[in-house]
Amino acid sequence: MERYKENQLNIYNSLSKQKEAFKPITNGYVGMYVCGPTVYSNAHLGNVRTFMFFDVVYRYLLHLGYKVRYVRNITDAGHLENDAEQGEDKIAKKARLEQIEPMEVVQMYTVDFHNVLKNYNFLSPSIEPTATGHIVEQIEMIKEIIKKGFAYEVNGSVYFDVHEYNKKENYGILSGRKVEDLIHNTRALDGQSDKRNPQDFALWKKADDRHIMRWPSPWSDGFPGWHLECSVMSTKYLGEQFDIHGGGMDLKFPHHECEIAQSQTCSGVKPVNYWMHTNMLSLNGQRMAKSTGNYILPNEILTGDNKVLPKAFSASVVRFFNMQANYRSILDFSGDALEASEKGHAKLMDAVNLLKKIEAGKTSTFDVQKWKADCYAAMNDDFNTPILIAHLFEAVKLINQIKEGKATLNADDLLEFKTTIHAFIFDVLGLMNEATQDNSEKINGVVELLIKLRKEARENKDWALSDQIRDELIELGIQLKDGKEGTTFSIN
RNA sequence: GGUGUCGUGGCCGAGGGGCUUAGGCACUGGUCUGCAAAACCAGUUACAGCGGUUCGAAUCCGCUCGACACCUCCA
Numbered sequence: 001m002e003r004y005k006e007n008q009l010n011i012y013n014s015l016s017k018q019k020e021a022f023k024p025i026t027n028g029y030v031g032m033y034v035c036g037p038t039v040y041s042n043a044h045l046g047n048v049r050t051f052m053f054f055d056v057v058y059r060y061l062l063h064l065g066y067k068v069r070y071v072r073n074i075t076d077a078g079h080l081e082n083d084a085e086q087g088e089d090k091i092a093k094k095a096r097l098e099q100i101e102p103m104e105v106v107q108m109y110t111v112d113f114h115n116v117l118k119n120y121n122f123l124s125p126s127i128e129p130t131a132t133g134h135i136v137e138q139i140e141m142i143k144e145i146i147k148k149g150f151a152y153e154v155n156g157s158v159y160f161d162v163h164e165y166n167k168k169e170n171y172g173i174l175s176g177r178k179v180e181d182l183i184h185n186t187r188a189l190d191g192q193s194d195k196r197n198p199q200d201f202a203l204w205k206k207a208d209d210r211h212i213m214r215w216p217s218p219w220s221d222g223f224p225g226w227h228l229e230c231s232v233m234s235t236k237y238l239g240e241q242f243d244i245h246g247g248g249m250d251l252k253f254p255h256h257e258c259e260i261a262q263s264q265t266c267s268g269v270k271p272v273n274y275w276m277h278t279n280m281l282s283l284n285g286q287r288m289a290k291s292t293g294n295y296i297l298p299n300e301i302l303t304g305d306n307k308v309l310p311k312a313f314s315a316s317v318v319r320f321f322n323m324q325a326n327y328r329s330i331l332d333f334s335g336d337a338l339e340a341s342e343k344g345h346a347k348l349m350d351a352v353n354l355l356k357k358i359e360a361g362k363t364s365t366f367d368v369q370k371w372k373a374d375c376y377a378a379m380n381d382d383f384n385t386p387i388l389i390a391h392l393f394e395a396v397k398l399i400n401q402i403k404e405g406k407a408t409l410n411a412d413d414l415l416e417f418k419t420t421i422h423a424f425i426f427d428v429l430g431l432m433n434e435a436t437q438d439n440s441e442k443i444n445g446v447v448e449l450l451i452k453l454r455k456e457a458r459e460n461k462d463w464a465l466s467d468q469i470r471d472e473l474i475e476l477g478i479q480l481k482d483g484k485e486g487t488t489f490s491i492n
Numbered sequence: 493g494g495u496g497u498c499g500u501g502g503c504c505g506a507g508g509g510g511c512u513u514a515g516g517c518a519c520u521g522g523u524c525u526g527c528a529a530a531a532c533c534a535g536u537u538a539c540a541g542c543g544g545u546u547c548g549a550a551u552c553c554g555c556u557c558g559a560c561a562c563c564u565c566c567a
Binding site: 330391 | 494495496498524
């Protein structure tokens with residue numbers, strides 16, 4: 001369904017700092033690039049927040065009927081750890097530390113990353129290119145930049161000439177920085193650098209003898225600069241100009257700024273129409289970061305194996321928690337916050353399960369069309385998932401009211417209502433209904449049996465037995481709910 | 493120092509010049525129940541401070557205070 005025809009999406013563009021009507025370059029098609037993880041360690045929950053948000057963006061674009069090519073790279077060539085001085089990249093360093101091959105490290109953490117994505121119900125991107133798989137293209141792009149006169153070679157390394165670029169274009173267009181300010185605020189150098197100016201950044205670095213990851217090039221045996229890969233891979237798979245580029249706020253400068261400079265130099269056009277940046281996920285009010293130890297791994301949440309957590313939580317609860325906040329706001333993670341989300345999530349899923357049993361009435365006491373329009377309006381407004389969730393809770397209330405006999409929906413409305421609920425909760429938000437997974441049929445059968453036995457006990461006024469059944473089930477995370485038309489249950 | 497984001501009720505978190513009961517969690521009262529739980533109904537707590545613009549500001553502007561991020565690899 002081409003829902004995009006009646007849904008005008010508005011996106012907050014970091015480039016213009018305002019919401020803009022989204023118009024794809026090619027009608028009906030969307031090209032989207034998101035900076036992926038560096039696979040030299042496990043992706044932590046902060047990293048995952050960004051990918052999770054863009055997963056929802058991807059899902060919603062698909063839901064609207066766009067044909068989307070979603071490219072999310074894997075950075076496996078490593079970054080320059082200390083730009084000019086050391087020239088050693090992180091992956092190689094870690095490999096030596098652990099006495100294994102660099103590509104083994106890359107493989108291990110790539111597998112871990114994919115494992116996390118699977119656990120958290122991510123859709124696979126259309127293309128997941130690796131930096132090491134595009135060395136040839138990167139070398140070609142460097143040649144092109146040199147040819148245009150915006151890069152220079154020194155001692156086997158190649159640098160992008162920021163000052164030269166800034167004479168014609170605006171280096172700082174995305175981040176709001178000015179080259180003059182950068183000059184005054186760049187840290188003092190030791191005089192070791194080959195760069196003409198401290199603001200210049202590496203396109204190619206000559207590898208020293210100890211550097212394991214290296215490739216031949218016209219300038220030296222070495223490796224590409226970090227910013228280059230995204231320019232190369234986005235251009236290769238999405239073209240010189242594409243619709244959406246996403247990433248974390250912290251990549252805005254210098255990474256995305258450099259990307260623009262590189263791509264613009266080669267193609268002569270601005271590479272990206274809509275820049276989207278997700279804000280940080282904090283832990284205890286501080287930024288999650290590998291370097292400080294202030295972080296939590298996605299899979300630790302599923303096992304409860306982290307001291308900040310009182311217990312384990314499901315992946316769907318974590319998704320729900322994330323979606324309750326706007327992607328452009330800082331979100332603080334805590335066990336308490338997750339527990340609150342878990343309850344809200346359970347309430348939502350209980351209602352979804354209840355919805356299956358609800359039957360249509362003769363008339364409708366609720367305006368399904370308006371509610372549905374509100375849901376779409378929320379998502380159309382820069383993917384406002386917190387508002388969408390608020391509307392979903394209106395639906396929860398309605399479902400419970402119907403169950404109480406205080407509201408009704410006619411057959412047409414009920415069908416539309418169900419379809420819309422499922423679309424937003426499962427297709428768009430990507431939440432999972434744990435209660436209906438796995439061995440649910442068998443468990444359902446057993447619980448139904450216990451409910452029957454308890455009913456008999458209650459009819460015999462054997463309260464001790466009926467309460468024992470109820471209390472022991474709750475210990476197992478199965479909650480019975482007595483209603484007018486019998487007992488239902490939910491599983492946590 | 494520069495660039496940027498932001499300060500909302502007990503907590504999380506939307507909205508964004510008059511009218512949103514935002515929503516979730518927590519709490520209080522009621523209905524239901526053998527008692528509970530769940531659910532439903534009702535209710536409580538608010539827009540950092542000081543100026544300005546305006547008929548009217550939590551919402552716009554300025555300043556102050558504070559928080560966070562980026563300026564070096566970082567989602």
